[in-house]
Amino acid sequence: MSREQQAVARARKAFETGRSKSVEYRINQLKNLQRLFSERQKEIAAAIKKDLNKTEVGAQFYETLGLEGEISLFIKNLKEWAAPRHVKKNLLTMSDTVYIHPEPLGVVLVIGAWNYPWAVTIRPLIGAIAAGNAAVVKPSEVCVHTSKVMEDLLPIYIDKELYPVVTGGVPETQELLRQKFDHIFYTGNSTVGKVIMEAAAKHLTPVTLELGGKSPCYIDKNCDISIACRRITWGKYSNCGQTCIAPDYILCEPSIQNRVIEEVKKCIKEFYTDNPKTCPDYGRIINQRHFKRVMAMLEDSNIAVGGENDESDCYIAPTVLRDVKPEAKVMQEEIFGPLLPILPVSSLDEAIKLINKGEKPLALYVFSPDNKVIERMRDETSSGGFLANDCLVHYSVSALPFGGVGNSGIGCYHGKFSFDRLSHLRGCLVKKLKMEGVNDMRYPPHTLKKLGWARFFILNTVDVGWVGRMALLAALVMVAAVVIQKYLL
Amino acid sequence: MESQSQVLERLRTAFESRVTIPEKFRRTQLTNLMSMIKDNEEQIVNALHKDLTKPKFEAILSEVEIVMNELHCALSNLTSWMQPEYVSKNLATKLDECFVRREPLGVVLIIGPWNYPMQLLIVPLIGAIAAGNCVVIKPSEVSAATDNLITELIPKYLSKDCYAVVRGGAKETQALLKNRFDHIFYTGSQAVARVVLQAAAVHLTPVTLELGGKCPCLIYGRVNATAAAHRLVWSKFFNAGQSCVAPDYVLCSKATCDALVPALRQVLEDFYGSDIQKSPDMSRIVTPKHWTRLMGLLNRTKGKVIVGGEHDEKDRYIAPTVVVDVAEDDALMEEEIFGPILPILTIESLEESIKLTKTKEKPLAFYVFSDESSVVKKVLENSSSGGFCSNDGIVHMALPGLPFGGVGNSGFGHYHGHWGFEAFSHQRAVMLRGWALEKLNALRYPPYSDEKLSWLRWTTSPKSCSIM
Numbered sequence: 001m002s003r004e005q006q007a008v009a010r011a012r013k014a015f016e017t018g019r020s021k022s023v024e025y026r027i028n029q030l031k032n033l034q035r036l037f038s039e040r041q042k043e044i045a046a047a048i049k050k051d052l053n054k055t056e057v058g059a060q061f062y063e064t065l066g067l068e069g070e071i072s073l074f075i076k077n078l079k080e081w082a083a084p085r086h087v088k089k090n091l092l093t094m095s096d097t098v099y100i101h102p103e104p105l106g107v108v109l110v111i112g113a114w115n116y117p118w119a120v121t122i123r124p125l126i127g128a129i130a131a132g133n134a135a136v137v138k139p140s141e142v143c144v145h146t147s148k149v150m151e152d153l154l155p156i157y158i159d160k161e162l163y164p165v166v167t168g169g170v171p172e173t174q175e176l177l178r179q180k181f182d183h184i185f186y187t188g189n190s191t192v193g194k195v196i197m198e199a200a201a202k203h204l205t206p207v208t209l210e211l212g213g214k215s216p217c218y219i220d221k222n223c224d225i226s227i228a229c230r231r232i233t234w235g236k237y238s239n240c241g242q243t244c245i246a247p248d249y250i251l252c253e254p255s256i257q258n259r260v261i262e263e264v265k266k267c268i269k270e271f272y273t274d275n276p277k278t279c280p281d282y283g284r285i286i287n288q289r290h291f292k293r294v295m296a297m298l299e300d301s302n303i304a305v306g307g308e309n310d311e312s313d314c315y316i317a318p319t320v321l322r323d324v325k326p327e328a329k330v331m332q333e334e335i336f337g338p339l340l341p342i343l344p345v346s347s348l349d350e351a352i353k354l355i356n357k358g359e360k361p362l363a364l365y366v367f368s369p370d371n372k373v374i375e376r377m378r379d380e381t382s383s384g385g386f387l388a389n390d391c392l393v394h395y396s397v398s399a400l401p402f403g404g405v406g407n408s409g410i411g412c413y414h415g416k417f418s419f420d421r422l423s424h425l426r427g428c429l430v431k432k433l434k435m436e437g438v439n440d441m442r443y444p445p446h447t448l449k450k451l452g453w454a455r456f457f458i459l460n461t462v463d464v465g466w467v468g469r470m471a472l473l474a475a476l477v478m479v480a481a482v483v484i485q486k487y488l489l
Numbered sequence: 490m491e492s493q494s495q496v497l498e499r500l501r502t503a504f505e506s507r508v509t510i511p512e513k514f515r516r517t518q519l520t521n522l523m524s525m526i527k528d529n530e531e532q533i534v535n536a537l538h539k540d541l542t543k544p545k546f547e548a549i550l551s552e553v554e555i556v557m558n559e560l561h562c563a564l565s566n567l568t569s570w571m572q573p574e575y576v577s578k579n580l581a582t583k584l585d586e587c588f589v590r591r592e593p594l595g596v597v598l599i600i601g602p603w604n605y606p607m608q609l610l611i612v613p614l615i616g617a618i619a620a621g622n623c624v625v626i627k628p629s630e631v632s633a634a635t636d637n638l639i640t641e642l643i644p645k646y647l648s649k650d651c652y653a654v655v656r657g658g659a660k661e662t663q664a665l666l667k668n669r670f671d672h673i674f675y676t677g678s679q680a681v682a683r684v685v686l687q688a689a690a691v692h693l694t695p696v697t698l699e700l701g702g703k704c705p706c707l708i709y710g711r712v713n714a715t716a717a718a719h720r721l722v723w724s725k726f727f728n729a730g731q732s733c734v735a736p737d738y739v740l741c742s743k744a745t746c747d748a749l750v751p752a753l754r755q756v757l758e759d760f761y762g763s764d765i766q767k768s769p770d771m772s773r774i775v776t777p778k779h780w781t782r783l784m785g786l787l788n789r790t791k792g793k794v795i796v797g798g799e800h801d802e803k804d805r806y807i808a809p810t811v812v813v814d815v816a817e818d819d820a821l822m823e824e825e826i827f828g829p830i831l832p833i834l835t836i837e838s839l840e841e842s843i844k845l846t847k848t849k850e851k852p853l854a855f856y857v858f859s860d861e862s863s864v865v866k867k868v869l870e871n872s873s874s875g876g877f878c879s880n881d882g883i884v885h886m887a888l889p890g891l892p893f894g895g896v897g898n899s900g901f902g903h904y905h906g907h908w909g910f911e912a913f914s915h916q917r918a919v920m921l922r923g924w925a926l927e928k929l930n931a932l933r934y935p936p937y938s939d940e941k942l943s944w945l946r947w948t949t950s951p952k953s954c955s956i957m
Binding site for chain 1: 505869880891930
C-alpha cells in the first residue's frame with residue numbers, strides 16, 4: 001500500500017469508529033486548532049516569510065486573522081448548525097416528525113493552494129471538521145516551507161488519524177486522487193480543476209472547486225478616483241497580486257486613464273515606499289516559474305508605472321500598464337501577479353460587452369457613485385461574487401457565500417456554507433405505525449373517491465397559520481351549532 | 490430538423506437576451522406548464538399506461554399531482570425565492586449592504602429516466618425555469634409514449650426560444666453531453682452518471698446526480714405486523730417496484746419474518762385480489778430487456794420463493810414476489826433490484842443488520858419499521874442514506890420542504906421545492922460599499938503595524954457586532 005493509500009485508509013477507519021460524530025469532539029478539535037494559531041504564530045510567520053516574503057503582521061492579517069475568526073464563529077454556532085432542522089409538513093404528516101438531519105459525508109480531501117496557504121487550506125478543513133468528517137489535508141508543495149510547518153504542527157494539535165497531512169507534488173496528488181473520497185475540496189486553477197473533476201467522476205465523488213479567473217474592475221469616470229485607486233492599489237498589490245480575487249484589470253474611459261495612473265502611482269509610493277524592493281510589506285512572486293510567466297505578459301504592453309524586476313529575488317515591482325488591448329498577452333490568462341493593465345473603453349456598454357466575452361470570474365468590481373451603473377453592471381454580468389466600491393473585502397464577511405460560477409468554480413464556502421457544503425443534509429420523516437385508517441386512501445384497490453381524498457390530504461402542505469384558521473373555523477362551526485340548537489330550534 | 494448545436498445556440502442567444510430574468514416571464518412559463526399538465530391529464534395517464542401499464546391512480550398521484558404540487562409551491566414562493574437575502578455583518582462592514590442574490594446559471598440540461606418519466610423530468614424543470622434558466626430537456630427514450638407526448642406538448646406551452654426537447658438514445662445523449670452547459674441534472678444509473686460526470690469535467694460544469702441504490706428496510710423490536718405490511722407492500726410494489734426509493738430488501742429476525750409473511754400475503758390479496766395479473770392496479774415491467782434481467786435474478790436466487798413468482802413474458806408481468814432465506818451473497822443482493830421482488834434476510838440482531846447495510850453503498854433511502862422509537866433512533870444514527878423514513882415508504886418524497894437527493898453512490902445535490910430553485914441558481918455574494926469612512930480603511934493599508942492589526946481584529950470579528 002502506498003503512503004497515500006495508508007493515510008486515507010487510516011482516516012476512513014478512524015471515521016468509522018464514530019468519534020468525530022459528537023459535536024463536543026468536533027468543537028474540541030476546533031479549539032485545538034485555535035491553540036495552534038495562538039501558540040505557533042512565530043513558526044507560521046517565519047515560513048510564510050520564506051515562501052512569500054510576508055511580514056509577521058501581514059501574515060496574521062491576511063492568513064490567520066480570518067481563520068481565528070472563522071474558528072470562533074464555528075465554535076459559537078456548531079451546536080445549532082448540526083442540530084436537526086425542522087421543515088413544513090403536509091396535512092397527512094401533521095403528527096409526524098419531519099426534519100433535515102445534517103450528517104458527515106465521510107472522508108474529505110482538502111487540496112490547498114500556495115498563495116494564502118493557511119487561509120485556503122485550513123478554512124475548508126475547519127468546515128470538514130465541523131461537519132464531522134475525517135479529512136486528508138494536502139498542502140500545496142509550491143509553498144515549501146509552509147507545507148513543512150503544516151505537516152509538523154497539525155498532527156500535534158488535531159487528531160492525526162482523522163486529519164492526516166499528506167505532502168507531495170503531482171505524483172503524490174495523483175495517487176491520492178485514485179482513492180475514494182466522499183468529497184474533494186480543491187483550491188487552485190481551472191486546468192487542474194478539470195483533472196480533479198475527472199478523477200472524482202470515477203467514484204461519483206462530489207467536488208468543490210475554488211478556482212479563479214480575470215476579475216474585472218470598472219471605474220466610472222464620475223467616481224472619487226482618488227479613493228477608488230487607493231482601494232484598488234491595496235487589492236491589487238497585496239501578496240504581490242497573487243490573490244484569486246485580486247482586481248485583474250481595469251476598465252475605464254480614456255479621459256480618466258492618466259488620472260488613474262497618477263493616483264495608483266501615488267498609492268504605491270504611500271504603501272510600499274519609493275523602493276518597494278526594500279519595503280518589508282511588499283511581497284515576492286512565489287517562484288521563478290511564476291516569475292517568468294508573469295514577466296512574459298509584459299511583452300506587448302506599455303508600462304506606465306513600475307516594470308522593475310529581479311529574477312534572483314523573484315521581485316516584480318508594482319506595475320501599471322496603459323492603453324492595453326483585449327488581444328494583449330496580459331489579457332489572455334489570469335495575471336496572478338503585480339501587473340495592473342488598464343483597458344480604455346468608451347462606455348459602460350462596451351465594458352459589459354468585454355467582460356461577458358470572457359469566462360465568468362471569481363469576483364467583479366465596480367467603482368461608481370451611481371447606483372444605476374452599479375445595478376447595470378451587476379445585472380448584466382455574472383461572477384462568483386460582486387463588490388461595489390472596494391476590493392477583496394467581501395471575502396471577510398462569513399455570512400456571504402464565497403465561491404465561483406462557470407470557470408471560476410463549483411460550490412461555495414465560509415461559515416455555515418462550509419458546514420452545509422461538507423455535510424449531507426439528510427431528509428428525515430419519522431412516522432408511527434398508528435393512524436393506519438388514514439393511509440387507506442392510498443392503497444389499492446383504487447377508486448376515484450380515494451383519489452380525491454389523496455389529492456387533498458397527501459399533497460397539500462400546511463403551515464401553522466392554516467391549521468390555526470381551520471381550528472378557528474371548526475370552533476366557529478361548533479359555536480354556530482350550539483347557538484342554532486339553543487336559540488333557533 | 491434542428492441539429493443539437495443549433496438548438497443550443499438558439500437557447501444561449503435567448504438566455505443572453507435576458508428574457509428569462511424577469512419574474513413575470515418565469516411565472517408565465519410556470520403557469521403555462523401548469524396548464525399543460527391540467528389540459529392533458531388524460532393523455533399523460535394514457536401514455537404512462539402504454540409505457541408501464543401504470544394504473545391511473547398511480548399516474549395521477551405520482552406523476553400529475555406531485556408535479557402540480559411543485560408548481561403551486563414554485564408559483565406561491567417565486568417572489569420570495571427571488572428576493573435578495575440580507576446577511577449579518579461585522580463592524581467594519583456595518584454600513585455596507587451585504588446580500589446574496591440568486592442568479593440563473595444559463596443553459597441547463599435535464600436528463601430524465603423512464604420510471605416516473607413525467608415527475609422526474611418536470612419537477613427539475615420547474616426548478617430550472619423558476620431560477621431563470623433556459624433548459625434543454627432530454628426525456629428517456631425507454632418510456633417511448635411519454636417521450637412522444639413531452640416532445641409534442643412542451644413547444645406548445647413553453648417558450649420555444651428558451652426551452653427545447655432533444656430526443657434520442659445513448660448515441661444522441663453522448664453527443665449532447667459534448668456541448669457546454671451551465672448545469673447538468675441527471676436522474677438514472679451510476680454507470681451513466683460516471684459518463685455524465687466525465688463529460689461535465691471537460692467544461693467544469695456543475696452536476697446534480699439523482700441515482701439509486703439498494704434501499705434497506707429494517708424491521709425490529711415491537712412491530713404491528715399488519716400496519717407494517719400495508720405500508721411495505723404499497724411502497725415496494727408501487728410501479729411494480731420500479732422506484733429509486735422502493736424498499737429493496739428487508740432485514741428482520743426469524744420471528745418477525747414468520748409474522749410478516751402471512752401479513753404480506755393477506756395485504757397483497759386485499760390490494761390486488763387473488764389473480765394479481767388481472768388487477769388494474771398493478772404495473773408492468775418497462776421493457777422485455779428489464780423483464781429478462783429481473784427473471785434472471787429470480788432464477789439465480791438461492792432463496793425460497795414463498796409468495797408470488799408467477800410471470801408472463803408477453804405481458805412483461807412479474808407477480809409481487811417475496812423470497813425468504815436469502816443470504817448476503819445471493820443474486821438478489823448484488824445490485825438494485827428495481828422490480829417487484831422482495832428478498833427477506835433473517836438476521837437476529839439489529840446490530841448485525843446495521844453492520845450488513847454498512848457493507849453496501851449508501852442508498853437513496855433508508856427505512857425502518859418499529860413501534861420502538863429507540864430502534865428508529867439507533868438505525869437513523871448508524872446509517873447514511875439520501876433520505877430516511879420510519880414506518881412508511883416513499884412518502885418522504887412528497888414533502889417539498891425536505892431536500893430530495895442522494896449521498897455517496899446514490900448521488901449528490903438535491904431538489905424539490907425551494908431546493909430545486911437553489912440547485913439551478915448561482916448564489917452570488919453582493920457587497921455594496923460606500924465612499925465614506927476611508928479613514929477606517931486606512932487600518933488595512935501598508936505600512937502594516939501591530940497596532941493597526943489589533944484594531945482590525947476588533948472591527949472584523951463577529952463579536953464586535955453584538956456591541957452595536
